[in-house]
Amino acid sequence: MIKEQQLVKALDNSEGIIVITDSEGHILFVNKTFEKIYGYTRDEVTGKRPSILKSGFHSKAFYQDLWATISSGKSWNGDLINRSRSGELIVEKASISPIFSDDEDKITGYVAVKHNISEKKRLKEQLEAKEQLFEKLFENSPVGIFVMEALESENEIYDFQIKRANLRSSVIFNRISFIDCNLSFILGNINIRRILQQHKTIQQGELVFEWNSVLKDKIIEFKLFSLGTSQYCLLASDISSQLEMERKLKKSEAHLRELNETKDKIFSIIAHDLRSPFQAIIGFATLLNDGMGNSSIEELKDMSAQITDVSEKTYKLLDDLLTWSKSQLGQLSPVLVSLNLYELVEKVMGQMSMLANKKKIELVNGINKDIALTLDKDMLEFVIRNLVHNGIKFTNIGGEVKCYSSIEDDNVFIHVKDTGIGIQQAKQKGIFSLSGNLSTNGTSEEAGTGLGLMLSREMVELNEGQISLESNPGEGSCFTLSFKRH
Structure with a gap:
């Protein structure tokens, strides 16, 4: 027969939480795993009821159902959320069974074997949250996303079968469903086999190929990634607006550059081409004024003709400048x-x-x-x-x-x-x-x-x-x- 001391030692060495109560639910024994997780010593909880561990998470009906099950001689299995001495929530996978008398006609107590799954549950919740976030990102991505499986013949990929596609893909390709549709059907004349032949060795997460293609009235940028084994991901972005914006930006930059160069040229014209004729007119007018009595008729006619010629050219230049200023003002x-x-x-x-x-x-x-x-x-x-x-x-x-x-x-x-x-x-x-x-x-x-x-x-x-x-x-x-x- 196993001695009581040996049994206690065995229970203390168990990785699970073990709690033994009498038929009224008063605690008779807890193992060291209980002490470690809950922060209570064996002496502190002996004689008390497990209700000292209540977290307030479960309803009264929950506990009534639990007690009804075990008091009827059946085992209860489920998750419990309790609270430790420090206030930390402890999530447990629990199995509570009745202890019968030797003749098995009377319940003398209960034994609970529980496993702390708090970390596992936390990780599971994190994983679920990440999956939900991924799902939202996947469906609401501004980029079309295809999850595909490679189709092979003689160990060579010849096409891909689409397994998932997000909402943006439907908008870009004007198609409701892509499931089990081959990629070649979507891309038309793109030679997939030739693309993959250029990338014999493909690592997981590696960008396999990137290219642009014109589909109807859209310019689509494609990026093909390996997800490992035979799984691939294709990103499709409609870059028509982006390219048009870049084109307009370049055009605007060129126009601004031209305006600056034009402005500089105009200032040069005003500083030189407009100034010089006036200097010539003033010079000829001075000669006429100073030499009126000493110059011959022919000399006077020549100077007068030169003044007329310079004046006409200057007038044309002024007229051009005025016209140019109107054009710049949108007039x-x-x-x-x-x-x-x-x-x-x-x-x-x-x-x-x-x-x-x-x-x-x-x-x-x-x-x-x-x-x-x-x-x-x-x-x-x-x-x-x-x-x-x-x-x-x-x-x-x-x-x-x-x-x-x-x-x-x-x-x-x-x-x-x-x-x-x-x-x-x-x-x-x-x-x-x-x-x-x-x-x-x-x-x-x-x-x-x-x-x-x-x-x-x-x-x-x-x-x-x-x-x-x-x-x-x-x-x-x-x-x-x-x-x-x-």
């Missing part, structure tokens, strides 16, 4: 009227005839007399005048500047062609902006600022047209305006 808006193109070009050539005659350049109006356009008359006149002026400026003595038209479908093309010195390819790219327009002197050393071409481009675009250039050094230049016929 340039087209006033559409019906106009005869031939008559407008004829008027411009009349204005330019004196300048052309100085260099013996022939101005030719080859515009179809029947072409009518609905455009802003002043803007179109400004543009053609600038183009003809440039043609005269960069054409040698005895050359030709010609305006002519052509029609293709609903488009009218206005060509301003000269037989001048042409423009080098390197200078053509930025010729319609101040930042890239490095103005050069004309064939008779006529000065320029580059404002005219920049303003011409703006005015053409305000009238929903386009301006282009074809030129080769030594072969002349041809500027072409295109407008829709209304």
Whole structure:
């Protein structure tokens, strides 16, 4: 027979919590595991009821059911939440059984064998919380997520079968369900086998492949990850808006850079190109004033002509600057009227005839007399005048500047062609902006600022047209305006 002392020692060495009570529920024995977990000594709890451990978590009905079960001679199994001496909650997996007398006709006490599962329960709750959080993140992710299983043939992956897909995936691909659908069906012409052949050795969590694909009207960024064994995860992001935003940002940056360069150029024009002519006018006027009595009629005429020439160029520059300032303030808006193109070009050539005659350049109006356009008359006149002026400026003595038209479908093309010195390819790219327009002197050393071409481009675009250039050094230049016929 096992002696009582040996039994107590065995019970004390048990990892489980053991509590023995009499038939009325008074504690007769607790083991050392009880003392360690609850903080009470054996002497402190002997004679007391287990109710000293109540946490307040269980209802009165819970305990009534427990006592009803064990007092009827049955065992009770379940979880108990008690409170230790320090106030810590102890979660136990408990089994409470009755102790019968030798003849088994009477209950003489009860024995409870319990295991502290507080840590296990805490870890389980943490795991459940993490799983719930993961589920929320999975379903509410702004990125499409597919959990897939590899499909293999002869130890080679040829496709993936989708096992899970989140809500965002449905939005991106406009599809309600993906379950058991093959990835190749979703991706279309993407060669999955070729992608994976580039990654023979794949570690868990490793980014296998990353690529962009155009699906319908969306640009989708894909990232394929290995989850270990035959499990894979595919992330799909609709980056259409992001790319469009980046494009707009780059365009905005380029526009700001151009505005800054334009501003610097304007200040340079004001500081130099506008100042110098006034100095010349003042100089000639002083000579006229000082030498009025000593100068011949021819000398006076020459000085007067030079004052007129400088004044006209300065007036044009001022006019261009004022027009540019209006464009920067958004005050340039087209006033559409019906106009005869031939008559407008004829008027411009009349204005330019004196300048052309100085260099013996022939101005030719080859515009179809029947072409009518609905455009802003002043803007179109400004543009053609600038183009003809440039043609005269960069054409040698005895050359030709010609305006002519052509029609293709609903488009009218206005060509301003000269037989001048042409423009080098390197200078053509930025010729319609101040930042890239490095103005050069004309064939008779006529000065320029580059404002005219920049303003011409703006005015053409305000009238929903386009301006282009074809030129080769030594072969002349041809500027072409295109407008829709209304």
